Amino acid sequence: MTLALADFADLATGTLWGALLVFLRIGAMMALIPAFGEQSVPARVKLGLTVAFTLIVLPATAPHIAEPPNETTAILGLAGAEIVSGLFFGMMLRLFIMALQIAGTIAAQSTSLSQLFGGSAGADPLPAMGHVLVISGLALAALLGLHVRVAAYMLQSYDLVPIGVLPMPGIVAEAGVAEVTRCFSLGFTLAAPFVVASLLYNVTLGVINRAMPQLMVAFVGAPAITAGGLALLMISAPFLLSIWSDQFFGFMARPFGPIQ
Template identity: 35%
Template sequence: MLDLQTLLSAQLFPLLLVFARLGSAFAMLPGIGEVVIAGRSRLLLALSVSLVVAPVVSSSLPPLPASPADLLALVGGEIVVGLFLGTTARLMLIVLEEAGSIISIQTGLSSAQVFNPGLANQSALTGAILMTLGVVVIMATNLHLVAITAIIDSYTLFRPGQPLMWEDLAHVVVKLVSHGFLIAVQIAAPYFVLGILFFTALGVMARLMPQVQVFFIALPVQVMGGLLIFALTLSAGMMWWLSFYEAGLRIYLAPR
């Protein structure tokens, strides 16, 4: 019995704590926590990474609690931290969907709704394209590895067993949402300029030639112009968002 308790304290308990944080974070991380990826695959990946990480962060872990209630509270706190870290990354990805929704309104494509795998729901066509491209860019630039490193380094910021800083967590989420909306508007800024110029020209045309049904002419031109601007600004917009995403992850990285 003593040997079993020693084994539980020395091996399984650190693995359980690390898996609680990593598993909950992996459920939300872009590229890893997508709904199209089987839950068993995510759990297996989280368990594999936990086996490697547990010995590294074992010095930051508290001893095995004496009561089951304390153990449950400790594991629950780790799950909350993992969900917070994964949710912050997911919120930064959703910025692309917000930008895509604004773009679809300005280009006349708001009625074109498609299935968005990043949201597991219907969304604007441009939003689905940008979110899917965002996941591809994350994986291509190895930012998913930066996210995993940030989760591991978070043990220096969110130590297991310490009281959670709920006010600070809420402040981070609110600040991230507000900054993310600003980034979405900045990505869609060229379309605002296009919309103002285009509809101003339509108003002038309607005054000069009232017999012409300008809206029958406007819609094809609006869509084609929007697609042209989309092609011209896509790379710049993705690079701007990518710098925002990387900066949001590096907050949790330990100094090296």
Template identity: 30%
Template sequence: MISVDAAQLYGWLNAFLWPFVRIAAFMATAPILGEASIPARAKVGLAVFIALVVAPTLPAPPTYSPASYEGLFIVLQQFLIGVLLGLIMRVVFAVVQTAGEFIGLQMGLSFASFFDPQTGANTAVLARIMNMVAMLLFIAMNGHLLMLAGFIRSFDLLPISANPINSAGIAVLLDWSSQVLVSGMLLALPLIIVLLSISLALGILNRTAQQLSVFAVGFPISLMVGLILLWIVLPQIAPFFERLVDSGIQTMGRAINAL
């Protein structure tokens, strides 16, 4: 007769439950994997599959009851860890979208916006296009596999336990989020400089030839020059984006160590 006590039952349940919570929280916030266009059932199924693969390789988890205060604390802790690591990688794509917003504003395309189901808000068309290019580059360079490998590594560096996490990991995320404006401006800077020079030239021209309508001439010129520059610059953003992805994965490691 095989007998199973409560401690063994909790051990088997927790060996799957707590890794699943961290993985599901990461997949809900990470880029590519957490897109709104992916069905929720597919996300949950992938999270269950990864948890089943990862759980046997982890150390024995604490034997607290999942319904106890300690068990709920561990669930909340694993959820926060997954969300934190997912948001760190989400910043990488926020950089590209911010650059698209800056460029669209200078080109005069800021009014051309539509509802983006990924962000749940109105997004400039150019920002959406650059985000799609970034997604294709991310998949082409196997960024999704590197991201998952770095995340699974977190179970070794930050094992599941009832010990509280350090708030220094949140400080790492806040510091990394500054790259949204810094790197976004650097990515858009070549086009912004050229388009700003055109705006200054048209302003001087308007002062010398006041009968010339800048609003009638300036918009087509800025739009045409901006499209030509995008045709030249977009194929060259791959090295910049690759370095940004590497920095995001390294930031995940720093956040794990800080936690």
């Protein structure tokens, strides 16, 4: 009986140690992952989601987890490495939300709607147009099975950075620069229709002002660009969100690789 209890205690210790390491990485990722990691989500919900994803990921990673070390320094080093890895992988996904925020800000500025602020899923207020794009993108991602893709992304993170291994600074810098570049490129691409419409509007306004100097074209054109911007958002939003979701899920399927 004593031997059986000792074996059970060893098994329980190994399982709890593995669960702790997985929980640390998953918890760090959950703080930044779109939809699940928004500041509007209560902390208890985040904790429950972290535990749920830990139970999903643990069986696949348990065979690769070594026995807990005896030194406190080694334990703290492993815990720190898992937290850093989780923050890194979570930040890469958060950049796609920043792309929507950039697109919304540029679009609002181009269509004279930047002064209209709405609510925000994050801490900083966004123009109303950016808020619509962010909330719509999060809703679309959730409808397309974000939870399943997030679980697969978490499992892939262990192939890229094994348990207890700190991400190499050179690789983090190179991957980070590439993904930040992709984020801004995607944001500008999504805002391109509004920038083009603003350019055509200003050119047309300049021609009218040149032909009729006595006409207050600014007062006449301001309502037109505002209404045109809202109409363009209504027409183009489905296509913009489709492009964004393809890029987002393509990255989750192949992290740091070319998106087909």
